[in-house]
Amino acid sequence: MGNLSLINLNNRSFGTVVNNDRNKNGRKETREQEIHEASDCIIENSFKNRAKIATDRFVNAFTIYPAKGLKGDKNSNFYEFLAMGTVPYILGSAALMAIAPIAKFYDKHGKKQASKYCNAFALGVLAYGVLKNVSKDFIKKPVKWVTGIDLDLPYKKIVRDLPSTSDGKVNANIEYHKVFESVDFTRTDLLYDYDKYGKKRGSYYDYIARKNGLGTNLNASDQKVKPFIHKVAVKERICETWSSYAWAILGVGLCMQKSTKEFFGLAPTSSGVQKFKPRNLWDKTKKLGKTMLESIKEMHSKKAGKALIYTAIASTILGNIITLTNNKPKKVKDEIKLNNKDSVVC
Amino acid sequence: MVNSLNLISNKNNTNATVSSGSGGIKVSNKVKPKKPRGRLIGKTEWVGAKCFARDVKAIGKGLKGEANDYQLGRQNDLAMAVGSYGLASYLSTKTPSTKGKIMEFVGASVFLGMMKLWPKVALQYPLEARYGVNVRQKYEDSYGRIKEFYQDSQYTPWDLYSQKDYDKMAKKMGIPANAKNKNEKVQERAHDIALKANTWWMLTAGLASGIGTPLICNQLEKPVSSMAQWIDLTAAKIQLNKNLKTVDKNYKPTHTKALRELNSVLNDNNNKILTSKVVDKLANILVLVDKNEKADTTAIIAMKKQIEKLSPAKKFDAQRLLDYFKNCDDKFFDTLNLKSLINQYNIDLSKIDISKVKSSDDFLNALKNAAKNKDYANNAKNIDDAFGPILKQLDSVANVRTINKDFKDDILKLFNCMDAARTNQSHLISFLNKTVGDVEGSYIANQANKFSDSFIKSLGIKNSDLVKAAKNDEAAREIITKYLKEVAKDDKKYKKVITTLSNIQNNILKIFDETLSENYKKQVNAANNVFGRDNKFEIIKQHFIGSAENIDGSQLKVYNSAYLRRIEGIQAFFAKPIMALDVFRRMETGELKEQWKKLQDAQPNLKNVKYEDVQKIITEMFTVFDKTSSYTTKHGIDKNVLYKAIYKLVYPTCENGNVEKTLQDIALNNNKSDIKSYKEMLSKDTLSALNTKKGGNALQILSDISAKINFWLGNGEDVLNPKCLTHPSCNYKTKVNGNILSKDDLASQSLERLLSDTAKRKRNTKIWSGVMIGTAIATVATTLIGLLTIGKVPKSDSKKTQHKQQSSKGVVA
Incomplete structure (x- = not known):
């Protein structure tokens, strides 16, 4: 009787325990709890949760998912394939950055210079990655503030494996997706029970409708809100894609300025060979910050640099404008004009 | 997950349609869902x-x-x-x-x-x-x-x-x-x-x-x-043939920022007088030098003179003088305060009528008339004696040049001319940089690298030796000498090396031929000659194109010589290895020994000099500083005589007629030398390698270089540039920096430097390629392992299929 557990959370999975999740801990659960555990549910979009989700994906991408893929596990799915997409980025960047230490063995004389180059290169790679991801928030956050839609809202998905155990239990894995990651199959069903804005069912839709002037006290706010969300999500996706690359390039460009090269000791400074070597991390960070500001100024002094800087900024601003305007449905003329003379009421 | 559909329909099928008959809707076929069209x-x-x-x-x-x-x-x-x-x-x-x-x-x-x-x-x-x-x-x-x-x-x-x-x-x-x-x-x-x-x-x-x-x-x-x-x-060629700007009525200047600065200085209402400060400001703007460069001082001096020449005549400005007198509380002349002096004579300055004062003397008289106390009782100096010298000192205050419209127009016209000249020059500089510039990526720089690489390759220098050579100059010296000797010994190899090197040299000559030189000179002339035919801007015009008799110091000369010097430098760069190889060849075949014997017989002073010592000196000439003078001092031989003899062997040149004038013409006016005397001293193997159809030009270049070296390192009192000219009566000054090892100079880079630089360059590439290739091999190996494991049927497969059938009972949807 007690073994009517519906699912076996696969203990091979690195699924971290996230808030809003019930701890099994060996106690007997009620049917309700089991059903709850077996369903997808929205997770609060806090920093802690985001960090846990990111770690989960990252570690799995390097361990479990490749292992499953290499074995030909029939439960490998698209999510795992996409998650593994970070592997080439990380390995490739690491490979290029690791060339310097390798070259050290061949050329003791040149190793100092080589390591400088690789440090500079590493900064460029880092700038690319950081800016590419951070710039997406430049659009997402204003969208959240204005429309109330948090496009990064994560949810926990229980993915059941194909049945393979003889006792009827089904192995399941936890995947972390975002409610709005697909525009064709948005998990709007999960939003009905999302109770951040009220206990009533569908309070989320009421809230969004109210916030965006789609109507208050509507009977079926979800009918009006769903197309609205769809539009916002599509526009935001395309704007964030393009603007993220604009910012990523800006980041790389900043690291190729003379000031940055001087920071790494790769270019002669106007005061001769760089004598000031920051000792500790704080000094180094300060100097790096100063160098970045100088790089921005240096970039801005040339036409091409100006173009890059303004393109990035313009892409974000435009992205925000496009995403936040023109989302309301066109007013349908649903008034019936009654001309009292002509109509006859039987 | 694995769909086992047996449908094999991948063709575009049309759908069943519903047709409407005459009476009503008649469904002729059942309505089926659309077939997939993938x-x-x-x-x-x-x-x-x-x-x-x-x-x-x-x-x-x-x-x-x-x-x-x-x-x-x-x-x-x-x-x-x-x-x-x-x-x-x-x-x-x-x-x-x-x-x-x-x-x-x-x-x-x-x-x-x-x-x-x-x-x-x-x-x-x-x-x-x-x-x-x-x-x-x-x-x-x-x-x-x-x-x-x-x-x-x-x-x-x-x-x-x-x-x-x-x-x-x-x-x-x-x-x-x-x-x-x-x-x-x-x-x-x-x-x-x-x-x-x-x-x-x-x-x-x-x-x-x-x-x-x-x-x-x-x-x-x-x-x-x-x-x-x-x-x-x-x-570069397009750049050179671009239409150069000339100053006409509707000229639009390109240096718009400088023009704005110029206008603000000229139209400055606070400063209508042309003081020396204003002249300096104008001159600094007008030379139109890029902010990152420093203006040539001769240009600024010439510009100042030009502005002075254009400036309006000095006019007596009585009002200015009067204002000065009115505000002279802090002005002292020979410890006498002017204000107190004025008060002592009780001069009422308001009584001075400006319209009547046309000169300093008039002003003096006006002062006299306005003075209430004509004799200063205590000092008994009259006004003439008191104020006369002061007025003389105030001449620059009284006699000023006012910036008038004519002056402004002239300055603006001068600006246009300068703008045209500098714009034209920028085209020329661009051309120079692309072709002969001492910058990375210029044609000559690339050819020089190509030449060095070919040289090292054709000498057959092993990798291990290259590594050694990259470490320091001494190692490079030993290695290059060793390989030069080896090549000189081998007939076939020698011929091949000489032919390869002279081919590269000839390719350069094809590009930088006479027509290009002439075209360049023509364009340089047109570029700088924008100051109009009248003599208004004579001073600055001379700075740019010199005078009819002498173009020394002018921009024309600067640009001409920039081009020619670089061509010369690269020719010398190419010539040195060939000359060195030729000398080593002669050493090997014994020709050099014979030639030395002839010289020794002709010159009794050289009797005690051993051939082996001479050989050593000559070998080192190509790789180290010249040690001839220390040798001669040690052995008590006349340094000049020895030098002359050695130069005859290594850099032979024509010795007939007015040698001084001939050499001067070759070095300064780019005349061609007579290759006969040069040919006489060369090894016959070298001659045969150079004398192929393509080799003709290379020989001329070598002969010219040889003559130029004789000129530039010729007679002089400087010990670094000893008397090496063969003709006894030659006596002229040497070029100031005739250092045999300086790269830009005629005798160009020492061979050891050439080797060590090339070795370093090659070595860096090798290391990085090695690391990259190693990593690439690792990646490919990993992939191969992957490929081998893909597709292998695991043994547990058969067990899995059994499980599938059993576990279909307890599946939770």
């Missing part, structure tokens, strides 16, 4: 352009909020490509050389290409050959969207494969043709293979793209380099 994309079909067009259209849709997941997903690839090229464009603006600019785009393209190419080469082709499964198969779905067949293992459109396809795959996979559920088995294996291949792709793509891109770009550098060279040369 199809596989063929191997040779290229859908890139169609996809690209669709992606661009999808941007518009996306911005309206109407795109779907597929379209949005594809935007990432498009944005990445655009971003990569955008970055390449930006970085190319920061790269100075044309080759660098092209390489930025090549790098971006190679990177994007590698991402597409790696899975194809590493996984698709091998796996298809072995198992018949194209793991990178693409298909087009019913909506016209192009997707990867095996990308999502839960949504694989198996119905797109025809039975023929399945049969082919089954054969390659080793599944018997009459097996039960053959198609299903094929699907399972294909899925398995594709999944593993995708995983390996993810694991190796980072390394492959990251390492493969630099390796490929490294190989592409050579062709890109030659392409860049060609572009540069063509651009």
